[in-house]
Amino acid sequence: MAKLEVNIGALKLKNPVMTASGTFGYGLEFQDLVPLEEIGGIIVKGTTLKPREGNDYPRMAETAMGMLNCVGLQNKGVDYFCEHIYPQIKDIDTNMIVNVSGSSPDDYAECAARVDALDGIPAIELNISCPNVKDGGMAFGVTCAGAESVVKAVRERYHKTLIVKLSPNVTNIAEIARAVEAAGADSVSLINTLMGMAIDIEKRRKKLSIGTGGLSGPCVKPVAVRMVYQVAKAVKIPVVGLGGIMTAEDAIEFMMAGATAIEIGTANFIDPTVTIKVRDGINEWLDRHGCQSVKDIIGVIE
């Protein structure tokens, strides 16, 4: 049995497998099906300062080996989270991480500060890469200056582990990662979804209510692996890799490319127990290859 523990800054994970924001609710939705405490970390649904109703239906279109979504950060706001959801999840024996989004640096910082006050939340993931909202989200994640402004504002008010989730919808993701690192992030996670579109040719209509959406699932994996590789070479802080991971082999590919930990997103919809299978599969792979620790494979690709 190889050692599976990894660290993301001060955050200790019992294994490198986390769930991606927006794909696992608050964990509670899956508790009948998955032993939540066996997951390395659960990154809950994107949370904003004020409640958001999200975009109109239809919000989802299935694609070859993937799906598009334009949910648009539907959530009841950080105060509702603190009051009603936090009490239900704070005692789950894993890292409960809140994904924070906003429409201005002050918004992000205020939301992060309220989560900072919660003892049971050891980290946040800052979403500067949501492709589905007009005001903010990806607008901050596609320029170095925008990314830096949000991360600096949050860093001043947030004192625990700060992971920043990067957008793949940029020309040079390594540049953005470096700007985020310089602004004080403890880690970067990538990739958020790729902007896409689908058309119903019979109805001659866009399939999604706002026209475009974020593409996820195995179809994006090679893009994600490439970006994780580039970012891991460009920064010193730990990288969290995600994008289309369905199996332990996929997870190992991301780790070899430079990811210290990984997130599983869309795969939860097909197999709600996939996180546990990936963890077990990583362990078996390490044993089979005589590795003592999962750290032996992180970033081994030159």
Next chain:
Amino acid sequence: MKKYVLDLTVRSVERLHERYVLIRLTHREPLPAMLPGQFVEVRVDGSPSTFLRRPISINFVDKEQNELWLLVATVGDGTRWMASLKAGDTLNCMLPLGNGWTLSRPMEGSSTPLPHREGQGESLLIGGGVGVAPLLYLGKQLKESGAEPTFLLGARTKNDLLMLGEFEKYGRVFVTTEDGSEGERGFVTNHSVLQQERFGLIQCCGPTPMMKAVARYAREKGICCEVSLENLMACGLGACLCCVEKVKGLPLTPSKERGDLDVSLESNELVNVCVCKEGPVFNVNRLLW
């Protein structure tokens, strides 16, 4: 209700008509408790064009035979793959999902039932096309609880009328077809039984235009009406927030949710709720129809 992911075994796949199959599934252990109106998310294996699970409503649960029935219209690659299954094959199902129809008397696992609506008339179960599927198990449950459900089933032609013999076991069955090839010609809302009798509750599943017409009829007559929605869905667990329907009123607390029919709307605020979790069954008073 506790949810499960199970590898069920196909006992038979019966082709009812060109476009419809009835899949009977079983399990080595007793199947979990399921409520009429709940659904199953079926994993589709080995199809390059489908990726997500397919939500399929629970057609029937035969406790004695330990069988779960799924009535499936073959409309795409996923459902065609399901139709190609053979006895002995495995079908991975996540179940039971969603809330289910309001029952006048509770079943194991269901929360607060409706108060029995004495003297207001029996239930009318209206189905259209493959939308008749979730009404069979509901009808059985109603009959077993002492009610006398009436079924009003509509279809394009007589070839699209499904499982009539099964429905007849649990109540009276009236039929409409658009071409008049069986029963009364026209739509379900034109059927003469609606003029002749007074019903206390309408529970309806079918194409959206049909459900909207039924909802309009029920509203005009002041009859409580529930419909089952089938918005495009990914997770089935209320996590991805893709299948939302904009509804009136604050999200109901779970205890009130089962008593949906008698809940006065607490607010006119519009909220997006997950059809997979707060539905698929909704009182039409909450919908913007």
